[in-house]
Amino acid sequence: xxxxxxxxxxxxxxxxxxxxxxxxxxxxxxxxxxxxxxxxxxxxxxxxxxxxxxxxxxxxxxxxxxxxxxxxxxxxxxxxxxxxxxxxxxxxxxxxxxxxxxxxxxxxxxxxxxxxxxxxxxxxxxxxxxxxxxxxxxxxxxxxxxxxxxxxxxxxxxxxxxxxxxxxxxxxxxxxxxxxxxxxxxxxxxxxxxxxxxxxxxxxxxxxxxxxxxxxxxxxxxxxxxxxxxxxxxxx
Amino acid sequence: xxxxxxxxxxxxxxxxxxxxxxxxxxxxxxxxxxxxxxxxxxxxxxxxxxxxxxxxxxxxxxxxxxxxxxxxxxxxxxxxxxxxxxxxxxxxxxxxxxxxxxxxxxxxxxxxxxxxxxxxxxxxxxxxxxxxxxxxxxxxxxxxxxxxxxxxxx
Numbered sequence: 236x237x238x239x240x241x242x243x244x245x246x247x248x249x250x251x252x253x254x255x256x257x258x259x260x261x262x263x264x265x266x267x268x269x270x271x272x273x274x275x276x277x278x279x280x281x282x283x284x285x286x287x288x289x290x291x292x293x294x295x296x297x298x299x300x301x302x303x304x305x306x307x308x309x310x311x312x313x314x315x316x317x318x319x320x321x322x323x324x325x326x327x328x329x330x331x332x333x334x335x336x337x338x339x340x341x342x343x344x345x346x347x348x349x350x351x352x353x354x355x356x357x358x359x360x361x362x363x364x365x366x367x368x369x370x371x372x373x374x375x376x377x378x379x380x381x382x383x384x385x386x387x388x389x390x391x392x393x394x395x396x397x398x399x400x401x402x403x404x405x406x407x408x409x410x411x412x413x414x415x416x417x418x419x420x421x422x423x424x425x426x427x428x429x430x431x432x433x434x435x436x437x438x439x440x441x442x443x444x445x446x447x448x449x450x451x452x453x454x455x456x457x458x459x460x461x462x463x464x465x466x467x468x469x470x471x
Numbered sequence: 472x473x474x475x476x477x478x479x480x481x482x483x484x485x486x487x488x489x490x491x492x493x494x495x496x497x498x499x500x501x502x503x504x505x506x507x508x509x510x511x512x513x514x515x516x517x518x519x520x521x522x523x524x525x526x527x528x529x530x531x532x533x534x535x536x537x538x539x540x541x542x543x544x545x546x547x548x549x550x551x552x553x554x555x556x557x558x559x560x561x562x563x564x565x566x567x568x569x570x571x572x573x574x575x576x577x578x579x580x581x582x583x584x585x586x587x588x589x590x591x592x593x594x595x596x597x598x599x600x601x602x603x604x605x606x607x608x609x610x611x612x613x614x615x616x617x618x619x620x621x622x623x624x625x
Contacts (some may be wrong), residue, residue, distance in 0.1 A: 255536065256484050258537075259537070259538070259539035259542060260539070262539060264489075264540075264576070264577070264580055265539075265625055266572070266576065267624070267625045268504045268624070272523035273570075277602045278504030294593075295525070306483065306499060308477065309473065309474045309478065310477065311474070311483065312474070312480035312481060312585075313473075313476040313477050313479045313480065315546070315569075316480070316565045316566070316569075317480055317549075317553075318543075318549075318560075318563060319546050319549075320546065321549060322487075322489070324484075325483070326487070327473040328481060329484050329487060330478055330601060331484070331486060332481075332484060344533075345622045355526060355623050356487065359489060360487070360489040363488070363489035363490065364489055364490070364491045364492070367490045367491075368492065368493065371493060373494070373495065378624050379492070379494070382495040382599060383492065383495055385581045385599065385604055385606065386498055386597045386599060387495055387498045388499065388500070388544075388545075390522070390560070391522060391523075391526050391531070391534070391541060392522055392524070392525055392526025393522055393523065393524045393525070394524065394525045395526060399604065408555070419579075421531075440534060441535075444531075444535050445528075445531035445532070445534075445535075446531075448534055448535055448538055448542070448545070450535045450538045450542075451538075451542065452535070452562060453535060458610070462619035
């Protein structure tokens with residue numbers, strides 16, 4: 236995958252994810268002050284999507300549009316006093332900042348570095364999530380995942396709490412998650428293993444979206460996949 | 472003040488920690504009570520936006536694309552956690568105000584309250600009480616009564 240193609244694909248995917256997120260903030264149930272922040276985000280994202288797909292819009296290029304989105308977020312972040320949707324927002328901002336740098340930095344090497352940083356952070360996002368679990372006794376024993384289903388705020392339906400009554404299944408599931416997250420850097424060694432790793436990771440995000448309602452994680456993590464696929468080719 | 476507050480909040484995104492679910496700790500629940508007068512007793516307490524008893528697979532799939540209410544509920548959990556661990560008066564005030572505004576707006580849109588009512592919210596911390604699966608809870612925060620009319624914004 237060539238750098239420009241990977242950046243374009245990431246921008247198009249991020250724009251789509253931003254459109255989905257923004258629409259959720261534009262329904263009538265939302266306060267007008269919040270809608271006023273997300274209306275420009277929706278327009279900028281649609282324009283970025285069009286430009287990423289090859290549309291020619293006078294005076295608008297991806298560099299300008301990503302910069303405008305960063306400025307838009309300088310208003311959105313204080314409104315929520317931080318991220319609205321935790322890790323999903325952090326990844327959204329990281330993808331946006333890396334793309335903004337990749338589009339606007341003057342030297343090709345700097346542009347590569349900015350995009351490579353996104354790929355590296357994606358790899359770290361899995362490894363670090365596995366590391367903080369494996370050093371925790373409750374995760375190693377399966378207790379933590381039982382607690383997630385038993386009393387945490389995440390299960391999106393009361394019927395899902397019944398999973399807490401299946402400790403052996405959760406023990407295996409917990410170790411499967413820890414093992415996958417810790418082993419993810421090894422998938423970087425070849426394109427085939429990386430592709431397989433990303434498919435498994437997407438299924439993992441899909442399961443989290445279904446069980447815990449974390450739909451924004453699913454879409455925004457996929458947005459960063461082109462960066463690691465490009466980085467793998469570039470480095471190895 | 473723009474742009475400094477935004478930049479301060481943006482900076483952690485450059486070097487994220489990625490410590491997802493590193494520990495499963497006590498979990499907040501948001502309750503509300505509607506009062507006819509500010510000095511009336513706050514009863515009964517009702518859980519705000521309880522999760523559905525059964526979440527069907529087709530709903531799960533639909534929520535992949537459209538999940539605004541649940542995402543707002545997750546934001547309410549974040550606000551509750553920020554309020555309980557607030558290191559500044561500004562953070563506590565922002566969290567409390569957002570919680571009240573969002574609960575009041577939702578109750579008003581569902582015609583659960585009257586503009587003349589007063590709203591009170593509280594946070595319950597739910598956690599496991601021992602090595603088994605027994606669950607306990609404790610109220611850790613309770614707001615004062617606020618006039619619904621003052622919380623309804625366009």
